[in-house]
Amino acid sequence: MKKFDLVVVGGGILGCAVASWASGLFEGKMAVVEREDRVAAHTSGRNTGVVHRPFYLDPAKKRAFAISAQASYGLWEDWAKRNGLPWSPVGTLEVAVEGEQLSVLKNYMRFAKENGMTEGETELLDPQDVAKLEPLVRCEGAILCRTDTAVDFAAFADSLMKVAMSNGVEALMGTRVVDLKEREEGVEVVLHDGGRLMAECLVNCAGGGAMDLAKMLGIARGYEDLHFRGEYWRVDEAFGRKLGHNVYSVPRHAEFPFLDPHFIVRSDGSREVGPNAVLVADPYSYQGFAKTALKSVPKLLERPILPKLRLMANPRFLSLVSQEWQSSISKSAMCERVRRFIPSLSPSLLTRRGIAGVRSSVIDEDGFVPEAIELESPHSYHVVNYNSPGATGAPAYSAYVLYKMMSGGQLDHMKRRSAGTIWDFDEVVSRFGKR
Ligand SMILES: Cc1cc2nc3c(=O)[nH]c(=O)nc-3n(C[C@H](O)[C@H](O)[C@H](O)COP(=O)(O)OP(=O)(O)OC[C@H]3O[C@@H](n4cnc5c(N)ncnc54)[C@H](O)[C@@H]3O)c2cc1C
Known part of the structure; x- marks a missing residue:
């Protein structure tokens, strides 16, 4: 049975980001196992394609998503520019269609500030301002967020996967995980063709399939x-x-x-x-x-x-x-x-x-459940309910996941490497502790 120090299940934007960070931080045998023949074949390549600024995220109820979105914005902008990937700051009008929703917009202006957005990024508009900006739009009021940006998340995921592969990560595409078994030395991964892998540590980033995988290990009860x-x-x-x-x-x-x-x-x-x-x-x-x-x-x-x-x-x-x-x-x-x-x-x-x-x-x-859910077994870490704005927050959230695994000792079997990561790992994870 082939053995790996780290297996990431899922080649969506989260799995690709985890693999790119992990392969820059550690030496070891690593693989991404993806059921399709390409990355981002599912939700990461089938979404609205907006890098969302966190003005609408209540920092009390959606803390991890809000921090991830705020921290990731600059990372994606930098990455898009370095790699010539689409980055189109078209901006968003968030409109109150009914008068009673105006109070929600006021809360959003507060969230924007609490989440660390700069003042010029958002502006509260009355219906006349909106009519000047977008004559076809009817509403009772709106927030203009100037920095919401149209991107291609599939291209982002693909570029991160390429980084991981250039760091030595094996991409096992067209490979579906059908069962997981916790063993003393790691997680035994059973594949659709009967093949087996041993993962000393496994990260479950399987998106819509993540809950099923977690349940194979007897965790995620009650969900x-x-x-x-x-x-x-x-x-x-x-x-x-x-x-x-x-x-x-x-x-x-x-x-x-x-x-x-x-x-x-x-x-x-x-x-x-x-x-x-x-x-x-x-x-x-x-x-x-x-x-x-x-x-x-x-x-x-x-x-x-x-x-x-x-x-x-x-x-x-x-x-x-x-x-x-x-x-x-x-x-x-x-x-x-x-x-x-x-x-x-x-x-x-x-x-x-x-x-x-x-x-x-x-x-x-x-x-x-409003937030992403993280679950653990002795040799595995699982992310379920990783929904919008998950693609926006993937660079920072993936670093946070690895940081938590490191803190829990799950990656102690791998040696740190000096090759480096594409973004500053310590700076990114520090964002989750500052509040
Ligand atoms: C309609 C819609 C619009 C959205 N719009 C936005 C937006 O504008 N901005 C934003 O930030 N977020 C948006 N999101 C959310 C965002 O797309 C997701 O949070 C993000 O893509 C999740 O990434 P992921 O890698 O966790 O999951 P996925 O992209 O689903 O990746 C999981 C991968 O795991 C693989 N997999 C699953 N099971 C197995 C298995 N058993 N074996 C091997 N591989 C397996 C799948 O094939 C898949 O490739 C939107 C979501 C939806 C549904």
Whole structure:
């Protein structure tokens, strides 16, 4: 059986970032195990593509995401420039569609400051200011965030994987982990073709598959995940060009993973609307409705069942699920949700379906868990519920994960190397302790 000092499962943006840091910090035999034949084939390559500034993240409730987003912004900017990758600071208008949401915008201005954003990055606008900036947008008020930036996260992930490989990391692509067993000397990793690896230490960055892997080792009890597909529609080019910023609306149901679809300016200049959040059976259901809706019923009955029963008894949750399903079937229903703040958008201006990406949200007995969850076994470390703005925060959050593993002694078997990392590890992890 092939032995590794460190195995990272998952070649999404988080796994690639972990591998690039680890291979710069340590000497040792390392591998990334990825079920697809390329990195970022799933959520990391199927998202809105925005490096989010943390103005909307409550630092008390979403501490790790807020710090990661703030710390990673400069890292991504530097990385994009060094590697000639797309970096397009298009800015975002976060709009209050209803008057009562104006207080949320005020809170966001406070969060921006508390999260360390500079004063000029955000500005509170009244409806007249908004009309001057974006004449097609209707709202009661908005925050303009000038520094939200359109990028290509798949290209970011790919470039980090290349760094890891140049540091000697083996990329085991097209290799699916089907079982994990805790052994005295490490974690035995069983592969889809019957092959086996021994990982003295394993990091689970498997995105939508992370919960299943954690459960293979008997951890993550009390947690269950539900998968929500976010679908996008391409906007007619001439109409889309009339808007220059992303337009997001203040979430109406912050306790659930249902955001109203946004208007998005992609890094290649194309415009889209989306995503919705359609309940689907698994993290890879990118198309179809009837089959996946039916398949999601047994998922709802998987153990632990209590958190899901609570959700099912919540009429608001059920009505939102049904609204999301409608917007999956009907282009008009999707369009109607964006027309709340861009009234001149019509279904005929949504020219074709764009990509779709799946978010895997974890619930426990209190409902949806707001932060990423870290779990451990003697030879493994797991990140589940790593949702938006996870792609934004990946450079800093991955460093933080490694720092915690180092503090827990899980990486003591590897020698530190002097080759160096692409960013300053100590500086990045210090950001998590400063508050
Ligand atoms: C619709 C949508 C829009 C979003 N928009 C944004 C945004 O604009 N900005 C932002 O910052 N964040 C955004 N996010 C969140 C962000 O995309 C995710 O937080 C991030 O991509 C998660 O990265 P990851 O590496 O953890 O997961 P993934 O990208 O899902 O990677 C996990 C990898 O593990 C592999 N894997 C799974 N199981 C196994 C197995 N058993 N064996 C081997 N390999 C396995 C998968 O193939 C996959 O490649 C969005 C998310 C969604 C769903």
